Amino acid sequence: MTRESKILSGLNDAQKEAVSHGPGPLLVLAGPGSGKTRVLTHRVAWLVTSGLARPEEILAVTFTNKAAGEMKQRIRNLLGETGGVRAQTFHSACLYVLRRDGTKIGIDPKFAVVDEEARRELLVKAAKEFRLDPPDAAAAGKAISFAKNCLVGPDEFSKWMAEKIGEGSLLSQKMAEAVSGCEDAVPEVYAAYQEMLKKVNGLDFDDLLFEAVRLFRERPDVARKWAEIWKWVLVDEYQDTNRAQYEWLQLLVKKRRNVTAVGDPDQSIYGWRAADVENILRFKEDFPEAKVVALEKNYRSVPAVTSLADRLIRHNTRREEKTLLPVRPDGGEAQCLSFPDERAEAEFLAEKISALHSGQGLSWSDFAVLYRVNALSWTYEEALAKRGVPYVVVGSVGFWGRREIKDVLAHLRVAVNPKDVVSLRRICFLQPGVGEATAAQVAALVLAGRPPAEALSGAAAKPGIGKKARSSLARLAKTLEVLETGIREKKPAAELCMYAAESTGYMAKLAKDRSEEGQERVANVGALISAAAEIDASGGGVAELLERAALASGDSDDGGGKDAVRLMTLHKAKGLEFHTVFLVAAEEGYLPHYQSGYGPALEEERRLCFVGATRAKDCLYVTWCRERTNWGRTAWNRPSRFLKEMGFEVNSSFEKRRLPGTRWTDRIAAEL
DNA sequence: CCAACAGCGGTTTTT
DNA sequence: CCGCTGTTGG
Ligand SMILES: Nc1ncnc2c1ncn2[C@@H]1O[C@H](COP(=O)(O)OP(=O)(O)OP(=O)(O)O)[C@@H](O)[C@H]1O
Numbered sequence: 131m132t133r134e135s136k137i138l139s140g141l142n143d144a145q146k147e148a149v150s151h152g153p154g155p156l157l158v159l160a161g162p163g164s165g166k167t168r169v170l171t172h173r174v175a176w177l178v179t180s181g182l183a184r185p186e187e188i189l190a191v192t193f194t195n196k197a198a199g200e201m202k203q204r205i206r207n208l209l210g211e212t213g214g215v216r217a218q219t220f221h222s223a224c225l226y227v228l229r230r231d232g233t234k235i236g237i238d239p240k241f242a243v244v245d246e247e248a249r250r251e252l253l254v255k256a257a258k259e260f261r262l263d264p265p266d267a268a269a270a271g272k273a274i275s276f277a278k279n280c281l282v283g284p285d286e287f288s289k290w291m292a293e294k295i296g297e298g299s300l301l302s303q304k305m306a307e308a309v310s311g312c313e314d315a316v317p318e319v320y321a322a323y324q325e326m327l328k329k330v331n332g333l334d335f336d337d338l339l340f341e342a343v344r345l346f347r348e349r350p351d352v353a354r355k356w357a358e359i360w361k362w363v364l365v366d367e368y369q370d371t372n373r374a375q376y377e378w379l380q381l382l383v384k385k386r387r388n389v390t391a392v393g394d395p396d397q398s399i400y401g402w403r404a405a406d407v408e409n410i411l412r413f414k415e416d417f418p419e420a421k422v423v424a425l426e427k428n429y430r431s432v433p434a435v436t437s438l439a440d441r442l443i444r445h446n447t448r449r450e451e452k453t454l455l456p457v458r459p460d461g462g463e464a465q466c467l468s469f470p471d472e473r474a475e476a477e478f479l480a481e482k483i484s485a486l487h488s489g490q491g492l493s494w495s496d497f498a499v500l501y502r503v504n505a506l507s508w509t510y511e512e513a514l515a516k517r518g519v520p521y522v523v524v525g526s527v528g529f530w531g532r533r534e535i536k537d538v539l540a541h542l543r544v545a546v547n548p549k550d551v552v553s554l555r556r557i558c559f560l561q562p563g564v565g566e567a568t569a570a571q572v573a574a575l576v577l578a579g580r581p582p583a584e585a586l587s588g589a590a591a592k593p594g595i596g597k598k599a600r601s602s603l604a605r606l607a608k609t610l611e612v613l614e615t616g617i618r619e620k621k622p623a624a625e626l627c628m629y630a631a632e633s634t635g636y637m638a639k640l641a642k643d644r645s646e647e648g649q650e651r652v653a654n655v656g657a658l659i660s661a662a663a664e665i666d667a668s669g670g671g672v673a674e675l676l677e678r679a680a681l682a683s684g685d686s687d688d689g690g691g692k693d694a695v696r697l698m699t700l701h702k703a704k705g706l707e708f709h710t711v712f713l714v715a716a717e718e719g720y721l722p723h724y725q726s727g728y729g730p731a732l733e734e735e736r737r738l739c740f741v742g743a744t745r746a747k748d749c750l751y752v753t754w755c756r757e758r759t760n761w762g763r764t765a766w767n768r769p770s771r772f773l774k775e776m777g778f779e780v781n782s783s784f785e786k787r788r789l790p791g792t793r794w795t796d797r798i799a800a801e802l
Numbered sequence: 803c804c805a806a807c808a809g810c811g812g813t814t815t816t817t
Numbered sequence: 818c819c820g821c822t823g824t825t826g827g
């Protein structure tokens with residue numbers, strides 16, 4: 131078998147047609163479990179083996195860093211190596227471009243990527259100038275993020291917001307909620323916040339997209355250059371792209387038109403973050419010559435699951451119908467269960483998982499518990515722990531988001547970007563005897579244009595600074611100088627990490643804590659040094675390490691390959707699949723969430739429920755509780771309206787209802 | 803000026 | 818339950 135035919139084997143006709151589409155735009159529109167992601171990866175491999183594209187000419191855009199990693203792995207399995215294919219998120223791709231060509235629109239190439247934590251800090255400070263408290267700062271931050279993702283700058287903001295509110299779209303609904311009470315101040319906060327970002331020479335996540343679009347718009351020659359580099363662009367989860375991503379993509383592909391978009395409008399669940407499902411619906415107009423392929427077979431789920439999901443999603447009004455037939459025979463089960471309270475619900479689930487694990491020879495990682503909000507996870511954690519069932523909460527902070535990692539890296543960030551006052555403040559606070567007053571002195575000197583090491587020594591000499599602070603600031607200044615020369619001389623990142631951790635006394639401070647948590651921190655810093663060494667070995671350095679850290683800082687712990695039950699939000703479950711899924715807390719107020727109970731937001735809640743249900747391959751248990759206690763408050767619940775919409779007969783008069791999957795499905799189908 | 807602690811209120815979902 | 822705020826004692 132030739133390499134090319136090997137890539138096409140294991141695909142149905144429609145999939146083959148999409149994978150082996152030649153040059154020109156291609157749109158794959160299909161429901162869950164139809165093999166969209168599979169098509170995308172096989173298409174990348176096919177473009178290479180067919181000789182149409184060289185690996186380095188391909189950009190495959192994914193929704194998360196994790197999905198990018200998996201895509202690379204699958205491409206490696208098909209081709210033997212990734213050979214320069216870039217698989218990454220829009221944000222990473224834009225960062226890559228801006229690092230290289232940002233100077234052409236006046237961006238200092240040493241800019242730092244401002245992560246969520248630093249962003250909050252800057253926002254709070256910007257909001258304070260206008261007498262807004264932190265909650266209002268967070269609200270303004272949401273509005274600012276919306277604006278940037280819609281390519282609206284501070285100057286146009288007021289006008290834009292006035293137009294948006296009252297428009298009736300999901301975004302306008304969310305905007306109005308976010309800024310209610312502080313509308314008037316938001317434009318000013320936006321401007322002040324951008325000013326601060328400029329001062330610290332930083333770009334936040336949204337700026338990466340915003341600035342990359344500005345670059346391509348203002349410098350068509352640069353856009354052309356990148357269009358020649360990435361001659362083939364493929365985008366997964368296209369239904370969840372926002373305006374900025376859409377625009378950037380258009381600028382990149384409009385000339386060569388070798389663009390593949392893959393997605394499912396029914397799985398658009400990020401409207402609240404400015405994603406616009408119109409982007410995928412408009413593809414045929416943007417690219418009139420586009421080939422459109424529909425995948426109509428569901429390989430993932432048993433009929434009991436697909437029919438229930440289909441019934442649910444039909445309740446959305448703004449929607450184009452699709453055919454999706456299960457190829458799997460009847461089997462498995464889909465049930466709705468009710469419980470008196472969340473303890474009973476959690477115990478049931480733990481017991482069921484234990485039983486299926488030992489009884490059916492399933493792995494722990496074949497199970498997922500999906501919920502609407504992170505706050506619900508602890509109930510299920512408790513019950514699983516009690517039964518000794520291994521589990522991972524996928525929402526928890528991952529390696530790159532951990533405090534000790536960010537602490538050590540903050541030293542390197544300051545050494546690379548001398549204007550990074552946020553990181554400088556952070557490392558000041560790590561020193562014994564240093565608090566707000568001292569850190570403010572240092573920050574003021576840097577904002578006045580002094581280099582960090584000099585500012586530290588300068589502040590140490592000021593009157594009113596304690597003796598302890600004085601000596602630790604001097605030590606920190608020395609460390610920074612060494613790091614700066616180390617970076618100039620391109621010393622390995624691992625070496626510099628180790629130096630930053632040791633010479634500042636940070637390691638010693640961590641080591642003093644003998645608790646389990648403390649020991650873990652020490653080990654994590656060790657792991658950071660190993661990670662840095664790996665980056666060094668693959669030809670990178672400090673810049674690459676910081677890049678990786680900035681983009682991954684928000685990534686959650688996915689448990690790696692650990693055999694454990696996965697607990698996560700419905701949003702995080704997108705794109706995944708499990709043998710058995712527990713869709714818990716299917717109650718009015720949680721699903722749909724009480725803030726999204728009407729209008730376009732409700733339709734998105736329904737899609738969220740749809741995404742959750744369609745993660746199940748064989749078994750789906752949708753559960754709800756009559757009574758739920760949260761933060762010490764007990765509330766009565768009504769079952770989610772989505773239960774009825776899925777075809778379950780729900781009434782509060784029975785404790786537990788058990789219906790065998792397929793037979794039940796047939797009966798309901800006949801009734802409808 | 804800084805660190806430690808108690809009390810309160812509340813974040814939907816995340817690159 | 819967790820993070821932020823304001824208080825105290827060193
Ligand atoms: N032609 C095929 N033959 C057998 N199995 C297939 C085929 N195509 C896809 N599958 C399997 O179906 C499942 C779903 O595939 P994939 O994740 O690519 O679907 P998807 O359309 O991206 O789903 P979703 O939109 O729900 O994320 C996977 O387990 C995949 O291996």
